[in-house]
Amino acid sequence: MTMNDLQELFVHKLAQQYYVERELVEALDEMARHTTNDRMSQGFADHREETRTQVQRLEEVFAALDRPAEARNSSVLEGLEEDRRELESRIEDDELLNMVYLNAGMMTERVEMTAYEGLTTLGEQLELGNDVQTPLESNYEEEKSAFRELETLATAKDLKSLWEQLTPS
Numbered sequence: 001m002t003m004n005d006l007q008e009l010f011v012h013k014l015a016q017q018y019y020v021e022r023e024l025v026e027a028l029d030e031m032a033r034h035t036t037n038d039r040m041s042q043g044f045a046d047h048r049e050e051t052r053t054q055v056q057r058l059e060e061v062f063a064a065l066d067r068p069a070e071a072r073n074s075s076v077l078e079g080l081e082e083d084r085r086e087l088e089s090r091i092e093d094d095e096l097l098n099m100v101y102l103n104a105g106m107m108t109e110r111v112e113m114t115a116y117e118g119l120t121t122l123g124e125q126l127e128l129g130n131d132v133q134t135p136l137e138s139n140y141e142e143e144k145s146a147f148r149e150l151e152t153l154a155t156a157k158d159l160k161s162l163w164e165q166l167t168p169s
């Protein structure tokens, strides 16, 4: 189907992000259970709960647009998930696996931050108003703080030495 205007593009991107958030509730749950690092596990579990709320906020956005909530596949997320699963199947070392989860989490948050930046920019151009923009901005803020939390973990002492071994300067 041909896409004709900015509004359709906005809804397309919104539907992809709706798919992403719903998938991530599962992925975060999986990573929270599989990591052997307590702080990471707690961090993933906390963000899973935030993500449930993010799904609801996106439903509010659909409602504000007077449209049914629809999910549309995101090949970006599928690629990230495929990458994580492939590494999981090849790695047995717990610490190395933790690094995979940390890295996967950071990449996902970056992708989500960019998605929300794109949505709010389109929303501004379309003059969609606060009913649409505020929930998107709230989600964006949560992705940013989730990213910062993971970034802190990536530089934490126990993980840092491994990180340094893996990324020789």
Ligand SMILES: [Fe+2]
Residues within 6 Å of the ligand: 021, 024, 051, 054, 112, 143
């Ligand atoms: Fe999210």
